Amino acid sequence: MKNILLFGAGKSATSLIDYLLTNAPRQKWHLTVADHDLSLIKSKTGKSYYATPAALDINDQAARLQLIRETDLVISLLPASLHILVARDCLEAKKNLLTASYIDPEVRKLQADIENAGLLFMYEMGLDPGIDHMSAMKLIHSIEKKGGQIFSFKSYCGGLISPDSNDNPWQYKVSWNARNIVLAGSSGATYKEKGKVKELSYEQLFDHTKTIHVPGLGKLAFYPNRDSLTYMEEYKLTELATFMRATLRFPDFCEGWNALIKLGLTEDKHKIATDQLTYIDWATRLVHEQSGSHEENLAQFLGVSTKSKVIRQLKFLGLLSPDVINLGDKTNAEILQFLVEFKLRMEPADKDMIVMMHEIEFERRNMATRMHSYMIVQGEDNIHTAMAKTVGLPLGIMAKLLLQEKITLTGLHIPVMPEIYNPILKELEDYDIRFEESFE
Template sequence: MKNILLFGAGKSATSLIDYLLANAPRQKWHITVADHDLSLIKSKTGKSYYATPTALDIKDSAARQTLIRETDLVISLLPASLHILVAKDCLEAKKNLLTASYIDEEVRALQADIEKAGLLFMYEMGLDPGIDHMSAMKLIHSIEKKGGQIFSFKSYCGGLISPDSNDNPWQYKVSWNARNIVMAGASGATYKEKGKVKELTHEQLFDHTKTIQVPGLGKLAFYPNRDSLAYMTAYKLEELATFMRATLRFPDFCEGWNALIKLGLTDDGHKIATDHLTYSNWATRLIQDGTGTPEENMAQFLGVSSKSKVIRQLKFLGLLQTEVINLGEQTNAGILQFLVEHKLKMEATDKDMIVMMHEIEFERRNMATRMHSYMIVQGEDNIHTAMAKTVGLPLGIMAKMILQDKVTLTGLQIPVMPEIYNPVLKELEEYDIRFEESFE
């Protein structure tokens, strides 16, 4: 019997665990799920004969390394900063590794050693990054195979709230790691448009939002995501005049989040004492003058009406309440994360939604064409979310392919090759994760 070790049982692990357990009898494998919260693991594995819940402090090197040595394949759904601990142990124990997170510089430094060991470390094997790479490369390769020349590539993805559950002024609820939501865009973004490299700071990012039309949903706002240029080589589109990867949100969210940035509430640089600090005093710390109420002063600082939608959003988050924060020493981002987790949480019957769209412009036989390929996935409730489904299933399918010896690939990789994206995308369609296409 083959053994799979999964680190992390959080929001994105539900569908992955379900998939692995559903396939366990036929595939003859066993799953060990390791997390600091044993009750959380048990809530997702139930009483399955094929699962072993294991309480683990991920920084306990001896315990972590013992688990890795005893398994055949490792999957990590830990916070991004902790993957390097697992990666180094996998390299030492000569175990393949799968994760949905971005390749960072620390694991990039292990690339030569991973190749030398003949191992496969497949990163970016989730939703975004993950399904975006696979679906985009399938389109790109298909266009090129038919003689088309691509000159513009834009890819958009967002974890959103379903219209059925869209009942707050932010038009947003938390379906994944709240820390990632608060820190989104903190490092700015770089992309290419009409031959020119564009660079936006965090402060500029949400102020430059534009919209796209998504069939069945209407207008969604987008903002460029991280360093798009880094993927031009991976996609073999180095010569394109326009190349951008972007995040989707409902327009109201971007307007409100821009206000939070202007107020300095996403800053993660230094800690402040909160034991005697009210939310209202914290939220207005950058406002030097003003003779009105905190609400009026904040509106004046932001250049909006005190009756505006933005002020309603900030009040909904609790920024104007006189309650003491009482979270000890925290950064502004840490306080904001606490509020986001509590004020924008998904209720039991809430449903989330994943939207992904690729917009590719190309020329074939002297005819210019614009292609739109889009995917919309609806969640079931606040546990079986569309986010968990689209992050977890690609990892599960990839794990199955590896344990069935259907993958000969080695090295540090992302899923941009046909031998990976074709079977994974095909199986995803069995779970109603599929793309529709239109042409102009």
């Protein structure tokens, strides 16, 4: 019997665990789930004969390495900063590693060692990054195979709230790691448009949102995501005039988040004492004192009226509350994360939604064509979310292919090759994760 070790039992692990346990009898494998929260693990694995919960302090190297040595394949859904601990252990124990997170500079330093050890470390194997790479490369390869010349590539993805559960002024609820939500976009963005490299700072990012039309949903806002240019080489589209990867949100969210940035509430470097600090005093620290009320001064600082949507959003988060924060020494981002997790939480019956769209412009036989390929996935409730489904299932299918020895690839990779994306995208359709296409 093969053994699979999963680090992390959080929001994104639900569908992955379900997939691995459903397939366990037929595939003859056993799953060990390691997390610091034993009760959380058990809530995901139930009483399955094919699952073993393992309470673990991830910083305990001896315990971590022992688990890795006893398994055949490692999957990590830990916070991104912790993947390097697992990666180094997998290299030492000579175990393959799968994760949904971005390749970072630290694991990049291990690239030669991974290759020399004959191991496969498959990163960016979730939703975005993950399904975006696979679906995009399938389209790109298909266009090129038919003689098409691509000159513009744009890819959009967002974890949103379903219209049925969209009942707050932010038009957003938390379906994945709240810290990642709070820090999203903090490094700014770089992309290419009409032959020119564009760079946006964090302060500019949400202030430059544009919109696209998604069939069945209407207008969604987008903002460029991280450094798009690093993927031009991976996609073998280095000569393109336009190349951009972007994040989707409902328009109201972007307007409100831009206000939080202007107020300095997403800063994550300096800790402040909160034991005697009220939310309203914290939220208005950068606002100049004037004769008006806190609310009036805040509105004037942001350039909006006191009856505006933005002020309603700030009130909804509790930023105008006279209550004392009382969280100890925290950064602004940590305080904001606390509020976001509570105020924008998904209720049990709430449903989330994943939207992905690729927009590719190409020329074939002197005819210019614009292709749209889009995917919409609806969640079931606040546990069986569309986010967990689209992050977890690609990892589960990849694990199966590896343990069945259908994948012989070695090295540090992201899923841009046909031997990876073809079988995974095909099986994802069995779970209603599929793309629709249109042409102009």
